[in-house]
Amino acid sequence: MARLRSQIFRRILIQKMVFFDRHKVGELTGLLTSDLGSLKNVVSDNISRDRGLRALSEITGTLCILFTLSTELAPVLGLLMVSVSVLVALFKRSTVPTFKSYGIVQARISDCASETFSAIRTVRTFGGEKRQISLFDNLARAYQNSGTKLGVLKSANESLTRVVVYVSLLALYILGGSKVNAGKLSVGTMASFIGYTFTLTFAVQGAVNTLGDLRGTLASIERINSILSAKDIDDSLAYGLAKELDSKELEDSNGGVYENGSVNKHFMSELKSSSSCSNLTWSGDIHLKDVHFSYPLRSDVEILNGLDLTIECGKVTALVGPSGAGKSTVVQLLARYYEPTQGCITVAGEDIRIFDKREWSRVISLVNQDPVLFSVSVGENIAYGLPDDVVSKDDIIKAAKAANAHEFIISLPQGYDTLVGERGSLLSGGQRQRIAIARALLKNAPILILDEATSALDTTSERLVQEALNHLMKGRTSLVIAHRLSTVQNAHRIAVCSEGKITELGTHAELVAKGGSYASLVGTQRLAFE
Ligand SMILES: Nc1ncnc2c1ncn2[C@@H]1O[C@H](COP(=O)(O)OP(=O)(O)OP(=O)(O)O)[C@@H](O)[C@H]1O
Numbered sequence: 001m002a003r004l005r006s007q008i009f010r011r012i013l014i015q016k017m018v019f020f021d022r023h024k025v026g027e028l029t030g031l032l033t034s035d036l037g038s039l040k041n042v043v044s045d046n047i048s049r050d051r052g053l054r055a056l057s058e059i060t061g062t063l064c065i066l067f068t069l070s071t072e073l074a075p076v077l078g079l080l081m082v083s084v085s086v087l088v089a090l091f092k093r094s095t096v097p098t099f100k101s102y103g104i105v106q107a108r109i110s111d112c113a114s115e116t117f118s119a120i121r122t123v124r125t126f127g128g129e130k131r132q133i134s135l136f137d138n139l140a141r142a143y144q145n146s147g148t149k150l151g152v153l154k155s156a157n158e159s160l161t162r163v164v165v166y167v168s169l170l171a172l173y174i175l176g177g178s179k180v181n182a183g184k185l186s187v188g189t190m191a192s193f194i195g196y197t198f199t200l201t202f203a204v205q206g207a208v209n210t211l212g213d214l215r216g217t218l219a220s221i222e223r224i225n226s227i228l229s230a231k232d233i234d235d236s237l238a239y240g241l242a243k244e245l246d247s248k249e250l251e252d253s254n255g256g257v258y259e260n261g262s263v264n265k266h267f268m269s270e271l272k273s274s275s276s277c278s279n280l281t282w283s284g285d286i287h288l289k290d291v292h293f294s295y296p297l298r299s300d301v302e303i304l305n306g307l308d309l310t311i312e313c314g315k316v317t318a319l320v321g322p323s324g325a326g327k328s329t330v331v332q333l334l335a336r337y338y339e340p341t342q343g344c345i346t347v348a349g350e351d352i353r354i355f356d357k358r359e360w361s362r363v364i365s366l367v368n369q370d371p372v373l374f375s376v377s378v379g380e381n382i383a384y385g386l387p388d389d390v391v392s393k394d395d396i397i398k399a400a401k402a403a404n405a406h407e408f409i410i411s412l413p414q415g416y417d418t419l420v421g422e423r424g425s426l427l428s429g430g431q432r433q434r435i436a437i438a439r440a441l442l443k444n445a446p447i448l449i450l451d452e453a454t455s456a457l458d459t460t461s462e463r464l465v466q467e468a469l470n471h472l473m474k475g476r477t478s479l480v481i482a483h484r485l486s487t488v489q490n491a492h493r494i495a496v497c498s499e500g501k502i503t504e505l506g507t508h509a510e511l512v513a514k515g516g517s518y519a520s521l522v523g524t525q526r527l528a529f530e
């Protein structure tokens, strides 16, 4: 069971990003806990109790004895038992939808709870407790109703089998009694026959319950399968991950992340080796060529329409523009969370799709708009993504110093070992940002992307962090996104993004002289400052 659970977890992890847009966290955790739980129960119950295989062997055994005892009575009993099974099977078929909806309500209830707790601050701010409570109440009621319905069905099913069993016993008494009276059957045989009939009854009951459990399990498996269909698997990621896991756990056959032959191996065989990925990114420009993009879940809205941009190797390119223009979308395409719907992204002339995603993730360092930390210590967060044996404590401290985070970290109660809480909630926004920057610095990747990386800092800290970043950006291909134009005015090139296209391109001085939208942006920010 542990293995199955791990396999499902792996399978979820290698899904495309759109999968995570589509399914809620509660639903996915539900797959691993409740749906799998019902699977576990059916396995353990049917091994440990009077069910499953044991029941089946008992049925065969007692039927044999009954036939030996009386060849005339046994067929009657056998016939009755067969009719019970048919009846029960028909009845079970009608209960599948109930089992399914039970699973769905269960997922929704855990969804509601996890969403409420993770957004507890927002709930407090807007006095949303009542709303969340009524939401949960409704779900809890639906859950209960669904459970009751399921219980009724289950007990109706058991009563039905019992009724049939008692009818058979009655038939047996009548038929057997008349035979005893007629002197065709001894009382002793009749008595043992009835005794064995009871054994048979219990065994059939066990088998029927097993069938019931299997129904529930099948509903769970169906849900797991329908969510984890192969079409959303990110082949490029699955391939890279499988390669790494296989080399690490050779003897563990469990390592195959992409089973069922779902990976397009032909396409994968054309992937380049990791050394070429790293070489190319250290030496070549990145081009976004006529990139069109719409998010898979909102395919009718085109976010980027024919965006062309060159991010020169070893230089700083800045991307500015109004909110919602598509700047972070460009970052998501560069990070390969999504693929362009049209056009392509190349590095040194090679389409980036030729690299598997694990390799690609190693050449990109990204600090995004809303950095999320893991609920481990500060030090572990900074070292996240690097193998433990590679990172020393000194490296971590060096990166923290460069990100202007060392001072505040050592003033925390346990220094680098302080836990940061879920998603880093025990730190301030600016502190989180500096840790995210340190994490990106430590990775030492050729491509650096900063999406509003210093937006939560005060001007003094920002200047300090900016200095560290300027130092770091030397020799790296960097893309910087910022609303505060003072942070980008020294960039080698500034691109203005508007309505999914690059509308202006040049240095700060050139763009100001041109008097276009960048110049007016600069104007308004200066005004706001004065
Ligand atoms: N996962 C998503 N699914 C669907 N639409 C999305 C998704 N993420 C962003 N969008 C939409 O894409 C558009 C561009 O968003 P994007 O985050 O790229 O803007 P931005 O330029 O970074 O803005 P800001 O400066 O406010 O960060 C927005 O209209 C947004 O609603």
Ligand SMILES: [Mg+2]
Pocket (backbone or CB within 6 Å): 327, 328, 329, 369, 451
């Ligand atoms: Mg953004």
